[in-house]
Amino acid sequence: MVKICCIGAGYVGGPTMAVIALNCPSIEVVVVDISVTRISAWNSDQLPIYEPGLNEVVKQCKGRNLFFSTDIEKHVSEADIIFVSVNTPTKTRGLGAGKAADLTYWESAARMIADVSKSNKIVVEKSTVPVKTAEAIERILTHNSKGIKYQILSNPEFLAEGTAIQDLFKPDRVLIGGRETPDGLKAIQALKDVYAHWVPEDRIITTNLWSAELSKLAANAFLAQRISSVNAMSALCEATGADVSQVSHAVGKDSRIGPKFLNASVGFGGSCFQKDILNLVYICECNGLAEVANYWKQVIKVNDYQKNRFVNRVVSSMFNTVAGKKIGIMGFAFKKDTGDTRETPAMDVCKGLLGDKARLSIYDPQVTADQIQRDLTMNKFDWDHPIHLQPMSPTGVKQVSIAWDAYEASKDAHALCILTEWDEFKTLDYRRIFDNMQKPAFVFDGRNVVNVEMLRDIGFIVYSIGKPLDPWLKNMPAVA
Numbered sequence: 001m002v003k004i005c006c007i008g009a010g011y012v013g014g015p016t017m018a019v020i021a022l023n024c025p026s027i028e029v030v031v032v033d034i035s036v037t038r039i040s041a042w043n044s045d046q047l048p049i050y051e052p053g054l055n056e057v058v059k060q061c062k063g064r065n066l067f068f069s070t071d072i073e074k075h076v077s078e079a080d081i082i083f084v085s086v087n088t089p090t091k092t093r094g095l096g097a098g099k100a101a102d103l104t105y106w107e108s109a110a111r112m113i114a115d116v117s118k119s120n121k122i123v124v125e126k127s128t129v130p131v132k133t134a135e136a137i138e139r140i141l142t143h144n145s146k147g148i149k150y151q152i153l154s155n156p157e158f159l160a161e162g163t164a165i166q167d168l169f170k171p172d173r174v175l176i177g178g179r180e181t182p183d184g185l186k187a188i189q190a191l192k193d194v195y196a197h198w199v200p201e202d203r204i205i206t207t208n209l210w211s212a213e214l215s216k217l218a219a220n221a222f223l224a225q226r227i228s229s230v231n232a233m234s235a236l237c238e239a240t241g242a243d244v245s246q247v248s249h250a251v252g253k254d255s256r257i258g259p260k261f262l263n264a265s266v267g268f269g270g271s272c273f274q275k276d277i278l279n280l281v282y283i284c285e286c287n288g289l290a291e292v293a294n295y296w297k298q299v300i301k302v303n304d305y306q307k308n309r310f311v312n313r314v315v316s317s318m319f320n321t322v323a324g325k326k327i328g329i330m331g332f333a334f335k336k337d338t339g340d341t342r343e344t345p346a347m348d349v350c351k352g353l354l355g356d357k358a359r360l361s362i363y364d365p366q367v368t369a370d371q372i373q374r375d376l377t378m379n380k381f382d383w384d385h386p387i388h389l390q391p392m393s394p395t396g397v398k399q400v401s402i403a404w405d406a407y408e409a410s411k412d413a414h415a416l417c418i419l420t421e422w423d424e425f426k427t428l429d430y431r432r433i434f435d436n437m438q439k440p441a442f443v444f445d446g447r448n449v450v451n452v453e454m455l456r457d458i459g460f461i462v463y464s465i466g467k468p469l470d471p472w473l474k475n476m477p478a479v480a
Contacts, residue, residue, distance in 0.1 A: 349446070
């Protein structure tokens with residue numbers, strides 16, 4: 001029986017291994033993690049992450065051929081294929097601080113694999129890593145090999161949170177990169193055989209190691225670039241009276257461009273986009289490609305500009321001060337159908353409003369109060385370290401309360417900011433919300449989910465990103 005072990009039970013490791021176990025009943029799959037709390041959660045009915053469809057998949061194979069354990073060394077030593085899915089945060093100090101990936105966790109995983117292995121292994125990079133990481137890992141393993149042979153493969157994940165299970169069952173492509181040597185090709189084939197249980201062969205792409213590593217960074221950079229492009233257009237639309245939804249619809253009808261990732265918003269978030277672009281920038285700089293680095297930096301600059309613009313729009317519309325005013329925050333996750341808050345634009349918007357002394361009442365159907373308070377007190381990039389290594393959060397932010405539902409968050413508020421596109425925000429009873437708010441009552445829609453005309457008829461002053469401005473908002477500055 002082939003044995004697979006995955007180091008790291010997070011957003012990538014857990015769902016990926018569950019889907020492999022379900023589709024490959026003859027393979028034993030063990031997910032290991034240093035965090036006892038996280039493994040206990042995977043072994044309970046309350047999984048540590050929210051992802052539509054994940055619960056059902058885990059239930060079907062847990063205890064049969066899918067296991068979760070903290071006994072890392074035992075399962076690594078017994079495995080034929082080891083997936084490494086550990087955090088690769090952005091460095092906060094030292095060489096490359098603020099851009100380069102911190103490979104501390106990756107390196108310690110590689111050293112541990114070398115220490116405990118008694119048989120040949122295929123080691124698979126699953127975390128997003130900088131180009132040439134495989135080479136570094138290969139060196140660590142071969143210098144500590146004790147006669148054991150290792151093959152390193154790059155198998156980047158292309159999952160979108162909220163649709164991860166769907167993406168795993170029907171991927172656009174599975175990418176496997178390896179050495180172009182007889183042993184390397186054999187290792188590629190072994191991993192290909194695992195995916196071939198349910199993925200059509202023409203969707204399994206094989207490349208050399210470096211192409212696979214770079215493809216992941218490039219894919220995320222291209223997607224983020226599209227979001228920044230449409231967000232840049234949204235600012236111009238507001239200035240000229242155009243409607244960004246109409247513009248992006250017209251642009252997306254061009255078959256060379258296509259309609260995806262053209263929704264204007266308060267900005268992109270998630271664990272990958274910013275981190276991967278910073279990584280790309282650093283690699284370009286290290287290779288003397290300053291112009292290329294500056295090109296990709298601009299994608300992040302526009303994203304930061306969009307979040308600042310949104311905060312400035314809120315403050316300038318409300319008589320240039322939000323001090324002491326209650327503002328209802330609708331949504332804190334970086335997008336709907338996930339509880340993930342990593343790099344969520346809501347964090348920057350909330351911090352911007354708190355900087356102006358607003359009182360915030362935050363509601364999100366999936367994010368815990370503890371997570372929100374921790375995010376608001378955490379330094380940049382701290383979120384990407386394992387939870388037990390994150391700084392302890394002080395006792396919350398005084399001006400922040402967490403609400404049970406949207407109605408509680410909006411009661412007596414001067415304004416609502418919609419920062420996550422949860423479906424429920426489209427169907428709220430906005431008449432009831434209006435009646436319970438201070439007047440004038442403002443709605444700042446950072447996700448373009450509300451019916452603007454309907455809300456204006458109720459009496460709200462509405463700002464929707466990239467839409468023709470409410471008469472109230474005209475002639476008010478909103479530049480960062």
